Amino acid sequence: MNPRYIVVVGLALMAVGFIGRAAHADVKAGEAVFKSRCANCHSLTPGLSSIAPDLAGVVGRKAGSLKDYRYSPALRDANFVWTPAKLNEWLASPHNAAPETEMTFTGLKSEKERADVVEFLEQRKAK
Helix, strand or coil: CCHHHHHHHHHHHHHHHHHHHHCCCCHHHHHHHHHHHCCCCCCCCCCCCCCCCCCCCCCCCECCCCCCCCCCHHHHCCCCECCHHHHHHHHHCHHHHCCCCCCCCCCCCCHHHHHHHHHHHHHCCCC
């Protein structure tokens, strides 16, 4: 069997598994996790970037694309869009998702917390 096929199928199954978990995500719990683990560095106000880029409308946005934030080369040169699955991967371990990232956050080990935060961010999509 073609190894490339196995990788593609594996990634698709992971995405489906995440989507299933997201169906049970809790926006309020995600907001609480965001406030306790993310809000010290990330704002939800568009254009308010200081320590880290704002996350207003992050779902669907190309990584490293905010004009008012100076990204590390790892994200400035990244070629992906922040989808729910990519956010889940990032929240699990930013340094596995982008090894050269300058982000000091080590990740959320809880699948439930990650699903909750992603759902919270999805509810805050740019209008």
